[in-house]
Structure formats: structure tokens, C-alpha cells
Amino acid sequence: MLDKIHIIMDAACKWGNKNLGTSIRFPKPTKKSIVFSAFSSGSIGSAILMYGFFFNNKWILLFGGLGIISSVFIYRQSAKND
Template structure:
């Protein structure tokens, strides 16, 4: 899915370059940066989840849970 998003962004940049006379290049993230992003997001989301558990705040629990799901999704989308 991440590859599809990158190809859509590349197509949009190419269209803009051709039709608007610009030189826009969309950076493609390396595997190392995707993994780092997933792990850092997971750590921060875990801290948010623990805060929600400790202070019994349901909306913070939801936010932390969604962050953990997001970090898992990002990690699974890296190029093997």
C-alpha cells in the first residue's frame, strides 16, 4: 500500500513538473527510516497508552491504541 501511495505521489510530481514547468521530486523513504519511524511511533504510543491506563482516561487509551496500530501498519509496509 505504501508503494501505491509513493507511485501516486510520483505521478502527481511528474504531472506538475511537465505542466507547470517546475522541478519537484518526492523523496522516497529508505527502509531504515521507515523502521525507525515505526519503532519511535510505537514507543510514544505505548507511553500514551500507559498514561491513559494510569489516569483512567478512555480517550487517551483510544489514542494510544490507534498509535500502536499505526506503528504496526507502518512496520508491515516496509520493503522486505
């Protein structure tokens, strides 16, 4: 999925470079940066989830859970890019 996003953003940058006279390049993320993103997303999601447990707020629990789920998907993407 990240590859598709990279292709779309690269095409948009090429269009902008051609039509607007700029020189923008969209960087391709390395495995290290993807793993760091997964770790930080999981950490922040866990902290938000704990906050939701302590203050009994269902919306906060939902956002924390989504953060943890997103970290799992990001990490699986890094494993797929090997």
C-alpha cells in the first residue's frame, strides 16, 4: 500500500515540476523509518488507550485502539518491504 501511495505522490510531484517549474522530489521511506513510525504510533496509541481506561472515555479508547491497529499495519508493511 505504501508503494501505491509513493507512486501517486511521485506522479503528483512530476506533474507539479513540469507545470509549475519546481523541483520537488517525494522521498521513499527506508525500512528504518517505517519501523520507527510503527513503534512511535504504537507507543502513542498505547498511551491514549491507557488514558481512555483511566478516565472511562469511549472515544479516547477508540482512538487509542486505532493507533495500535495502525502501528501493526505499518510494521507489517515494513516486513513486506524486505
